Each structure stands twice: as C-alpha cells, then as structure tokens.
Amino acid sequence: MMTETEKSPLLGSRTEDEEEEQLSGCGATIFCDPRRFLHRYLVLIVMCFLSFGSYFCYDNPAALQDNMLKDLDISESQFMSFYSWYSWPNVVLCFFGGFLIDKLLGVRLGSIVFSLFVTTGQIIFASGAMINNIYLMYFGRFVFGIGGESLAVAQNTYAVKWFKGRELNMVFGLQLSFSRVGSTVNMNVMQPVYKFIGKWYEGFKCLGMSLFVGAGTCVFSLICALTLAFFDKRNDRVLKKSASASDEVVRMGDVRYFPLTMWLICVICVAYYVAVFPFVGLGLVFFEMKYDYSPGLANNVNSIVYIISAVASPLFGFLIDKSGKNIFWVITGVLVTLGCHAMLAFTFINPYVAMSTMGLAYSVLASALWPMVSMVIPQHQLGTAYGIMQAVQNLGLAVISLVAGIIVDSKGYLILEVFFMAWLCMALIAAVFLYLVDATRGGKLNMSSKKRHQEAEALKEKEEKEEEKKPLN
Known part of the structure; x- marks a missing residue:
C-alpha cells in the first residue's frame, strides 16, 4: 500500500511549513484552500476531463465506420476487432492496474502512466491507418486499451478519495457526463474533420490524419492527469494525510x-x-x-445516447444521492434499455425516441451502479475492486464485439438486437438477485439516503469514541 503521501516528491515538493505559508496568502482563498468545498469542485472539473481523450478516441472507429470499411477495405468483423483489441488487454491488465494503484504506483502516478499509454496507443493506431497496415492499427488499439480502462479505474479511485460521503453518486454521474461529452464530440466532429482533411489527402492517408487529430485530445487528458496529481499531492500535504485511506496491506489473494x-x-x-x-x-x-x-444523420442518431447521458448523468446522480435506493434505480435502467432495444428491433418508430430514452436509462444505471462498489469494499481495496469490475466488463466487450460483428455479417441486425436483449435479461435477473442478497444482509445497497446518512453519522461517532480511548504515545 502506498503511504506517506505516496512516498514520492511527485511534481515537486514543499515542506509543511512552506505549504502553511502559502495558505496564508493566495492559497488561503476559497478557490485554493483544499479545505474549502469550492476547491474540491474545481479539482472535480479537472478530474472529469482525465478520461476525456480516452473516451473521445475509443469511439473513433464508430464515428468513421463507413470511411474505415471503404478506405481500409475490411469487413464488419475486422472493423469490430478494433474494439476487441481494445478490450482484450483489459481482461487481465485492468485488474492488475487497479492492484498497482492500491499497492505500488498510487493513484497519482498511476493516472499519469495510464494516460501515457492512451496517448501512445492512439498515435500508433493513427500511424497504422496512414500506411494502411491493419495489424499495426490492432496493436495501437491494444496499447490504447492497456491505458484506457486502467485510467478509468484511477478516475474512480480519485472520486471516492475526494468525495466519499459527499454526493458520490452525483460525482460519478458528472464523470460519466464528461466522458460521454468526449464520445459525443467524437461522433459529431470526426466526420467533418475527415471531410476537411480530404481536401489535401484521400483514402487511408486521410483516415490516418483524422485519427492524429484525435490524439490531441489524449495529450489534453495527460495534462489533466499531471494537474490532478499536483493538486492531490498538495491536498494530502495540507490536510496531513497519506494518499491511501488505510495502512492495511493489500494482497492479491484478498x-x-x-x-x-x-x-x-x-x-x-x-x-x-x-x-x-x-x-x-x-x-x-x-x-x-x-x-x-x-451517414451524417445516422451518426447524429447513433450519438444521441452519449449526448443525453452527458446532460442527464449528473442530474440523475444528484437525484440518487437524495433518494438512495440504488438497486431500484439499476433495475429501472435495465428495464428501460430492454424496451428501447425491443423498439429498435420490432418497430419503425423514429429511432430518436428509442436512442434518447436509452441515453436516460444508461445515465440512471451508471450513476447508481458504480458507487455501490464503495459501499461493499473497503477503501484501501477500491482500486483492485474497480479494476476487477473493469476487467470483467472488458472481457464481455471483447467477446461480444467479435460475436456482434459475426452476427451482422451472417444473420443481420434483427438477430443482433435479439442477442442484445438476451444480455439485458441476464442483467435484470442479476439485479433482482442482488436486491434479494442485499436484503438478507441489512439492505445497505438499497437504503434511503436518510438512513444511509444516519448510519454514517453513527459509525463516525463510534470511531471518534474509540479514538479517544486509545492511549497517547
């Protein structure tokens, strides 16, 4: 476990006396003082942009699907392999990324390292397109994937560290919102970028130059990782706490x-x-x-899920913070998404209706689901826990992306929609089972926010009494 402010003078070092002197000047303002809530929310903005570049570039293939199929002369199955090669490394490495954050790197250095992987991977991916080498593009997505999901683990760990017990559902919703902004901007910008670059380049060279534009957003997120590391180190120093929440040892076997x-x-x-x-x-x-x-109108419809979730996620997160009942919100999100896929599969209703509703449902589920991990896992193991969750997710995405491409090539989109609906039924069964298991263990995950707050206050009071009983050294 990383302790003593992550055991490193990352991004410079000052003594506590120097920091106290700074806080008596400009640093003592509500914007610079880490003890003030405005400072925390300014840091939250940087935290939200940490994975902006990763999400922007993750869906570069989706935004340029037609162009990639034509310029690279590939099949749908080969196209979906861009997503599989992103997900495959995270089946294992994402778990180890979370463990490394808890045990070795710490959240600050970890976020910088993983941001570097994201940036490097996107550059390799774009270079592969420039020379029309699909295998180099696969390798680029592999390297990109090494950093992408582990960076999301670091972002989640930062969120819990700074906001646990303080509107955590809203914070997760806001982070999701900014991530979806990255995906939305990608969906609506990459086609015009491709057309603009097409004035000077054509074919796979035009595609490669377009993907290099995406690499710029990864550099921006790397700058955010460096900035966040600076403020997080300063926060630990001023508040005189270690970067980890606990001195307990983290073991893989846990x-x-x-x-x-x-x-x-x-x-x-x-x-x-x-x-x-x-x-x-x-x-x-x-x-x-x-x-x-x-293609332009289809891209607009396809991106509406991300546009809606970008706006709705922090609002639903705030609502879940006020109401509690996380499992009920998760069940609602799954049911509504199931209805949206049924609408797309079996009707010709304007797809904006289904995709907009799916965006709302996705916002509800993500805002309610991810914070539940911090309710069942100790804070010193959160990086490992989120790493496992991301790893399992990427195993599913890697396999299902390949299968989905094969289904489209051989059976068509109707069978694909039925396939997705079957997975949503599985999610619904698991959510109901989660409710039943949680109910037998006190109903912690589905408590109202009022009861959850009362229990937190009682626990805090108990810890303070135990601290008072300890003998002074």
Whole structure:
C-alpha cells in the first residue's frame, strides 16, 4: 500500500511549513484552500476531463465506420476487432492496474502512466491507418486499451478519495457526463474533420490524419492527469494525510474474500454494457440500412445516447444521492434499455425516441451502479475492486464485439438486437438477485439516503469514541 503521501516528491515538493505559508496568502482563498468545498469542485472539473481523450478516441472507429470499411477495405468483423483489441488487454491488465494503484504506483502516478499509454496507443493506431497496415492499427488499439480502462479505474479511485460521503453518486454521474461529452464530440466532429482533411489527402492517408487529430485530445487528458496529481499531492500535504485511506496491506489473494454483492454488481455491469457499447459501435450502418439515413444523420442518431447521458448523468446522480435506493434505480435502467432495444428491433418508430430514452436509462444505471462498489469494499481495496469490475466488463466487450460483428455479417441486425436483449435479461435477473442478497444482509445497497446518512453519522461517532480511548504515545 502506498503511504506517506505516496512516498514520492511527485511534481515537486514543499515542506509543511512552506505549504502553511502559502495558505496564508493566495492559497488561503476559497478557490485554493483544499479545505474549502469550492476547491474540491474545481479539482472535480479537472478530474472529469482525465478520461476525456480516452473516451473521445475509443469511439473513433464508430464515428468513421463507413470511411474505415471503404478506405481500409475490411469487413464488419475486422472493423469490430478494433474494439476487441481494445478490450482484450483489459481482461487481465485492468485488474492488475487497479492492484498497482492500491499497492505500488498510487493513484497519482498511476493516472499519469495510464494516460501515457492512451496517448501512445492512439498515435500508433493513427500511424497504422496512414500506411494502411491493419495489424499495426490492432496493436495501437491494444496499447490504447492497456491505458484506457486502467485510467478509468484511477478516475474512480480519485472520486471516492475526494468525495466519499459527499454526493458520490452525483460525482460519478458528472464523470460519466464528461466522458460521454468526449464520445459525443467524437461522433459529431470526426466526420467533418475527415471531410476537411480530404481536401489535401484521400483514402487511408486521410483516415490516418483524422485519427492524429484525435490524439490531441489524449495529450489534453495527460495534462489533466499531471494537474490532478499536483493538486492531490498538495491536498494530502495540507490536510496531513497519506494518499491511501488505510495502512492495511493489500494482497492479491484478498479478492477471494470479496462479498457476493460485489460479484453480482460485476455481472450486471458486463451484461448491461455489452448491450450498449457494441451496439453504438455498429449503429451507424444499422440506421443507414433500416431507416435509409445519410451517414451524417445516422451518426447524429447513433450519438444521441452519449449526448443525453452527458446532460442527464449528473442530474440523475444528484437525484440518487437524495433518494438512495440504488438497486431500484439499476433495475429501472435495465428495464428501460430492454424496451428501447425491443423498439429498435420490432418497430419503425423514429429511432430518436428509442436512442434518447436509452441515453436516460444508461445515465440512471451508471450513476447508481458504480458507487455501490464503495459501499461493499473497503477503501484501501477500491482500486483492485474497480479494476476487477473493469476487467470483467472488458472481457464481455471483447467477446461480444467479435460475436456482434459475426452476427451482422451472417444473420443481420434483427438477430443482433435479439442477442442484445438476451444480455439485458441476464442483467435484470442479476439485479433482482442482488436486491434479494442485499436484503438478507441489512439492505445497505438499497437504503434511503436518510438512513444511509444516519448510519454514517453513527459509525463516525463510534470511531471518534474509540479514538479517544486509545492511549497517547
């Protein structure tokens, strides 16, 4: 476990006396003083942009699906491999990334290292397109994937560290919102960028130059990682606390003692997300074929999920903070998404209706699901826990992305939609089972916010009394 302010003079070092002197000047303002809530929310903005570049570039293939199929002369199955090669490394490395954050690197250095992987991977991916080498592009997505999901683990760990007990659902919703902003900007910007660059380049060279533009957003997120590390180190120094929440040792074997509720949360995560992300990855051609939309209009419909979730996620997070009942919100999100896929599969209702509603449902589920991990896992193991959750999610995404591409090539989009609906039914069963298991253990995950606050206050009071009883050294 990293202790003593992560045992490193990362981004410079000052003594506590120097820091106290700074806080008597400009540093003592409500914007610079880490003890003030405005400072925390300014840091939250930087925290939210930490994965902006990763999410922007993750869906570069979806935004340029038509162009990639034509310029690279590849099949749908080969196209979906761009997503599989992103997910494969995270089946294992994402778990180890979370463990490394808890045990070795710490959240600050970890976020910088993983940001570097994201940036490097996108550059390799773009370079592969420039020379029309699909295997180099696969390798680029592999390197990009090494950093992408582990960076999300670091972001989640930062959120719990700074905001546990303080509107955590809203914070997770806001982080999701900014991530979806990255995906939304990508969906709506990459086609115009491709057309603009097409004035000077054509074919795969035009594609490669467009992907290099995406690499710029990764550099921006790397700068955010460096900035966040500076403020986090300063916060630990001023508040005189170690970067880790506990001095307990983190062991790999502790994973087998994680409660059943943690594993059920993972099942819901993978079963739900494989019905959303692979669908968006293939959605462009789906809307072109079924509704006879132009590529631009199809991209607009395909990105509406991300646009809606970008706006709705922090609002639903705030609502969940006020109401509690996380499991009920998760069940609602799964049911509504299931209805949206049924609408797209079996009706010709304007797809904006289904995709907008799916965006709302996705916002509800993500805002309610991810904070539940911090309710069942000790804080010193959160990096490992979130790493496992991301790893399981990416195992599902890697396999289902390949299967989805094969289904489209051989059976068509109707069978694909039925396939996604089956996964959502699995997520629904797991959510109901989670409710039953949690109810037998006190109903912690589905408590109202009022009761949850009362229990937190009682626990805090108990800890203070125990601290007073300890003998002074």
